[in-house]
Amino acid sequence: MRPTDVACHVTALCAQTVEKALKGYLILNRRDARLDHRPDRYLRLLLERDGAFLRYRSHHPELARLFDTRTRSAVVDLLSQTPGARSGARTDEPNSEYPWQVEGEWRHAPADAAHDPPPDVLGARLELTRRVLDALDRLRSAAERAAPL
Numbered sequence: 001m002r003p004t005d006v007a008c009h010v011t012a013l014c015a016q017t018v019e020k021a022l023k024g025y026l027i028l029n030r031r032d033a034r035l036d037h038r039p040d041r042y043l044r045l046l047l048e049r050d051g052a053f054l055r056y057r058s059h060h061p062e063l064a065r066l067f068d069t070r071t072r073s074a075v076v077d078l079l080s081q082t083p084g085a086r087s088g089a090r091t092d093e094p095n096s097e098y099p100w101q102v103e104g105e106w107r108h109a110p111a112d113a114a115h116d117p118p119p120d121v122l123g124a125r126l127e128l129t130r131r132v133l134d135a136l137d138r139l140r141s142a143a144e145r146a147a148p149l
Helices: 003-028 039-046 057-066 069-079 119-146
Strands: 100-102 105-107
Touching (some): 039 069, 057 119
């Protein structure tokens, strides 16, 4: 693994964790998620004031605190690093989880842009992932206590 691969892998795994946590929360609310890497498209629905999209409407205040404007922007930015995120449904775009070859030479994912981002960028991505995962796990736990699934 080259040094620049580290940022690529950290970014990809953070994006995957946030993606799966959001999709899991959608399933908990009896909602289907599209089979793509962009569950952030559902944030608007999860945050509607009337909570109509939510099975557990009492979760709305916690979701609103978690997904404030700054966090929503960071989630969108993180998930935009996933394969095909910038080009819609393309499947031939290089996968940001693994290096790939072009004309016999190893190339790297868009996530690392051929250089390591500053440590504070990776730290921010890790912190964002932890906050989203922890908050959605607390809501899952609360839902299980309220109504066993």
